[in-house]
Amino acid sequence: MDVNGGNKRVFQRLGRPSTDTKRQEVCYHWQAGKCNRHPCPFLHRELPPPLPSTTNGMSSKRPHGFADDSGPPRRSPNFNSASTWGRAHGGGVVGGNRVFRKAEKLCNYWVQGNCSYGDRCKFLHSWSIGDSFSLLTQLEGHQKVVSAIAMPSGSDKLYTGSKDETVRIWDCQSGQCTLVINLGGEVGCMISEGPWVFVGIPNVVKAWNTQTSTELNLSGPVGQVYALVVGNDLLFAGTQDGSILAWKFNVVSNCFEPAASRKEHSLAVISLVVGANRLYSGSMDHTIRVWDLETLHCVQTLTDHTSVVMSVLCWDQFLLSCSLDKTIKVWVATESGNLEVTYTHNEEHGLLTLCGMHDLQAKPVLLCSCNDNSVRVYDLPSFSEKGKIFAKQEVRAIQTGPGGIFFTGDGTGQVKVWNWLTEPTTSVQ
Template identity: 65%
Template sequence: MDADGRNGNKRFHQRLAPPDRANNKVCYHWRAGRCNRHPCPFLHSELPPHQQQQSAAPDGGAVAKRNNVWRNPGTAGAASGPPSKWGKGRGGGVVGRPPGRASDRICHYFLAGNCTYGENCRFLHSWFISDSFSLLTPLQGHQKAVSGIALPSGSDKLYSGSMDESVRAWDCQTGQCVGVINMGGEIGCMISEGPWLFIGVRNSVKAWNTQTATELSLDGPSGQVYSLVVGNELLFAGTQALSLSFFNGRILAWKFSAVGNCFEPAAFFDGHRLSVVSLAVGAMRLYSSSMDNMIRVWDLVTFQCIQTLTDHTSVVMSVLCWDQFLLSCSLDKTIKVWVTTESGNLEVTYTHTEEHGVLALCGMHDAQAKPILLCSCNDNSVHFYDLPSFSERGKIFSKEEVRAIQIGPGGLFFTGDATGELKVWQWLTNEVPNS
């Protein structure tokens, strides 16, 4: 039958086997949505739960078992104790999607705008799979990758920075671009803190107060600024490594001076061998990740490195502080959850594995205040996971990889991809019932 859903038209076959059929095997082709045999010698329905344990589907339809058994974060790294709840979700599938439907695969011809099957295509003609959020509108204008998204306090504008050397201002009511600022160089990152907008460019950080129109240029960086974060009344910037010297991925810090209405240099951190690509602040600690495959932990009182984390085997693309945990992702296709032990050091308490390298992490809450992790991968998708179970809540698809994710007010969130397109999303207060 043809079912018209929120995500576009999807065709699937749902024929039942004759009642006298004794075969307890589920049709593999039915699960994939393409069985054309009638009658079919196999079942066109799922087995009852008590039989699923005895008959694993050939496509891996049975719930996957996790081999990870690890310590409860509440035991502060103790070697024994009850297992924690991290990673105890379903083995696969997206909430709200029948296991046999082929619509969890995006139609690449649809993405390119030239699918000839139209409504009869058995692959998904949509930019997302989920019953929990929806796409409000795309914002188009940037010519290259979106590298930063920000919403300064007290402003009715959304700002996006891009590698096309421009910052665009978008009216939050109409969605129209109301201003374009040429920065004279590629924008490596952009954040906001209060009314301030901070923009990382080559050899500088630009600061703009959106309420007073004050514009400042913070000198000090050498090379492209890839990451920015504010914490402990300091602005931190992670910079590009320009030479092959042993310690060349530098982090710079500035403190705002109300007297001079300016940002004064406060400290610098040397330790990474390659460019610093992500920064996070939490519990008087600065966490930095780098192309040298390492995470460094810095004490914000002494400005000294107190631990180096070397568990990742490729570039650590993003770090995220969540409650008492640190989350990190890498091109080694893993997301690691770190917890502080009794000794005060961070240790991996859970590792989640993706099929592709992971580019960015963002944490937020859905409309029911449940914690959700957004995980951008280099297969041009963004995965949504319930925490701490890592049960999948949905996916976003894009023409190219999503490099920027930002949370907004009222259940809004934003994604920016490598084509330059910005999309506005919203969590649904009442989730759409499963079809």
């Protein structure tokens, strides 16, 4: 896949004070030589040169503390203390670090391909802010929102699922789509485990063995399957009717057999994660339930969120959850074994999905998709912002890959491929 860093130059246009009743914006119709408005509310002259800029924007700080769920966790010395979560913010101000002098609003005209201001536009002409990662390429093909992304371990193929009722398989070397699988139902989720790829659609889970080309249908779900996870040799599915179903693979019969069914959520289960011998389920009923992996009994119900729990994520003894209530909550186990909130991070918008990983300096990073069509990139545990990713519509799927690559899929059906950089591309002091 060819590297395409994109145009990351952003200039802020500043006008001098004026008593002129016209708006302090240049008429782009006048610039094109075809303004026919008399009088025109915009300026028919170029703006004066920019004044010396002041430092506006966000700070970036790189402390310590996060990873994804796959593989052994890499921990930093100070991560064990729950009291360090968010402390570096000091009320939202982080000092002594790089400062991004970037406009944080994406130019809608640039997105549509017709911004007449070019480099003089005060809005962002780039799909990201930040110097630690860059855009590699974009994968086009899905017609509706990308709801799931999976990359089987050791494979050179990327799987993407969409509400357009298809799964697309992409060659990672060429970036070309090699196969389109029509499923006859919207893809609600998808994961890979060993040679298997599991896809959740209404009323069934599809299972494909990428080595033997075996294809199985796992029946039992009622309604859309929104979440899948593997733990304790079981495959778990969260469904639209609030149930959690489990299957176990039978080597002799070469099939997955039903192992358990639990229904304690009152609404759909839309997120599942396994960690510390527990299964955690996030639901539209605003709760997170904690399940013992051995007995599959619910041992605790977490009720601190006030809206739909969209995503749950495990890291060592910590659980992170995000919700449409505009918060990310960090949970830690007390001496009694119950989870309690140790830190709440507030956002301006509802939150859709979480993904944890390490950058190429082995520093823990959290990617958090918001329903304002952006993805926040945070260092942890400080929640210091190190960048943003923008999309035409909200990002519903984020997935890590090998060698510092990660993927985002948005509501237009577009999949973007990103990579972490060994060294920052720019640094503004």
